[in-house]
Amino acid sequence: MSDKWILPYKIIYLADGLLAIYEKAVDEGDESLGVIAINNNGYLRVGEDHLIPLDQKIFQCISEKRKIYLAAGEQSELTGEVYGDIDIEDMILGKLMGYLEVIAHRQEQAPAEATT
Numbered sequence: 639m640s641d642k643w644i645l646p647y648k649i650i651y652l653a654d655g656l657l658a659i660y661e662k663a664v665d666e667g668d669e670s671l672g673v674i675a676i677n678n679n680g681y682l683r684v685g686e687d688h689l690i691p692l693d694q695k696i697f698q699c700i701s702e703k704r705k706i707y708l709a710a711g712e713q714s715e716l717t718g719e720v721y722g723d724i725d726i727e728d729m730i731l732g733k734l735m736g737y738l739e740v741i742a743h744r745q746e747q748a749p750a751e752a753t754t
Contacts, residue, residue, distance in 0.1 A: 655703040655704070659717065669722060679691065682706075706726065
């Protein structure tokens with residue numbers, strides 16, 4: 639993965655949402671969301687360069703709770719300082735579902751293509 643992207647060093651499933659803890663905070667005011675694929679893996683893009691990997695458990699938490707909390711802190715700390723939260727709207731949830739279906743289809747195709 640490119641050095642451009644910042645992944646959370648810790649993801650915590652909370653009773654009311656998902657907490658993503660990064661070493662570097664998302665730029666203030668740039669908490670836009672998008673969905674991208676890198677090497678056939680799905681990610682939720684937060685701001686310009688922060689990613690949250692999308693697996694079934696993370697997607698389930700996001701779709702049920704509809705809230706992502708963002709925190710920043712050193713990896714040596716047990717938790718980071720929460721500095722923002724994002725409400726997940728229907729449009730983003732629909733995009734997430736669509737992208738995950740496409741990525742799952744690509745992953746199913748990859749082994750078949752390798753054997754032919």
